[in-house]
Amino acid sequence: MxxxxxxxxxxxxxxxxxxxxxxxxxxxxxxxxxxxxxxxxxxxxxxxxxxxxxxxxxxxxxxxxxxxRVPMSHVLGYREFWGRQFFVSGDVLDPRPETETLIAAALEESFSDVLDLGTGSGAIAVTLVADCEGARGTATDLSDAALTVAARNARTHAVQTRLQFQRSDWFTAVEGVFDLIVSNPPYITALEMDGLQPEVRLHEPRMALTDEADGLSAYRAIFAGARKHLSPGGRIIVEFGQGQCPDVEAIAQANGWRDTAFRTDMSEKNRVLVAKDPV
Ligand SMILES: C[S@@+](CC[C@H](N)C(=O)[O-])C[C@H]1O[C@@H](n2cnc3c(N)ncnc32)[C@H](O)[C@@H]1O
The missing domain is CATH 1.10.8 (Helicase, Ruva Protein; domain 3)
Incomplete structure (x- = not known):
């Protein structure tokens, strides 16, 4: 039958x-x-x-x-993000809906050169360059495998000529100045790792999830290094985890970023910090 x-x-x-x-x-x-x-x-x-x-x-x-418990994005081979399909494999973080809060904040003002630190699948960099006419970008990651996935997504969405990829430990290999710096870095603490859902713990790269410490190491590196790579009046926008808002703001302010504001996600939780260069 x-x-x-x-x-x-x-x-x-x-x-x-x-x-x-x-x-x-x-x-x-x-x-x-x-x-x-x-x-x-x-x-x-x-x-x-x-x-x-x-x-x-x-x-x-x-x-x-x-x-x-293989994630649905791996089963289907893609994840829908900001209206586009992104190829996703076990080499990259599965782009999350919360990260669309960062995209919305970034697109509030135009930019011409964006730097995406820890690009993973390229979801942030590809989306921003695709949605901001004429913009160019640099997308970095410490993982070569992630950069391969991001480059594939850039080709799929026809932005490969406007986006370059660079292996870098946060700012170490980055050259040049940008008017927008964005990042969704690994922010889960080492202690929280065992409690994650199997889809995340077993199928996403550990280095995409945790800094193996207090979940704040990347913010320290990013806010300490950003001034040298941000043009006058530029913006830096980072995503963070639930409850990390005061710590991330304190790190930004300790590094001289005084003009800070937050954006909330769909659950009305602070999820993204926008810091502006005061010049
Ligand atoms: C939370 S994932 C974000 C991926 C993607 N931007 C997104 O939002 O879907 C963090 C990314 O940072 C990368 N990463 C981890 N440590 C890094 C480092 N020291 N320097 C640069 N990238 C790093 C990971 O490989 C991973 O791709």
Whole structure:
């Protein structure tokens, strides 16, 4: 007997639920739609169609991975961020919706040269250069594998000629001056690592998550080094974790950044600090 698309979605949702996956019904639709190569919104229109054995095999492989708590972005091969699809693998952080707060803050004013420190998948750098006409950028990371993924995403979104990539330990290999510096650095403390969800702890690069210390090392390096690389009147915008707002502001101010403001995420929590050069 053949299985219909509707039955397949239900079966996948049940399997994911049995494996304690939150949002199993939504993920089931994404998996089946991906295997069929259709938009998830079209599934209802074709729900009585029969599945082919190829599609069933593709679904089976994806469900097996997801049941092992491989993140959905790795199962599907992409993550939607600020309206674009980014290729994501185990070499980079899965771009988070909270990081769109940083994008919104950065796009409040125009810029011509942006530096993204710790670019990972390139989600921030690619988005900013793509959405600010004529802007150029430099995207850095300490991980060569991450830079390869970021360069692939830059090509996908046709900004490769306006974005250059540089392996660097924060500012050490960076040259030049920028009117916008952005970063979403690793901010989880070493002590918090064991408590993370398996999708994060087992499938995302450890160096993308933690500084192996108090979660604030990157902010110390970034605010100490930024002045030399920021043009007069420029801005520096960083994302931070819940509860880190006072510490990150104190680090900025200790390094002479007095004009600071915050932006909140979807949960109304302070998530991003914007520091302006007072000149
Ligand atoms: C939280 S992830 C952010 C990735 C991406 N910007 C995003 O928002 O999705 C932090 C990134 O910083 C990089 N990183 C860690 N230590 C670094 C260092 N010392 N210098 C430069 N980049 C570093 C990691 O490899 C990782 O790609």
């Amino acid at each position: 053949t299985t219909t698309i509707r039955e397949a979605v239900r079966g996948v949702a049940a399997l994911l639920s049995e494996n304690d996956i939150e949002g199993a019904a939504r993920e089931a639709r994404l998996i089946v739609a991906h295997a069929l190569d259709v938009e998830p919104g079209r599934l209802t229109l074709i729900e009585h169609d029969a599945m082919t054995s190829d599609v069933e095999a593709a679904i089976h492989a994806m469900v097996a991975k997801r049941a092992e």
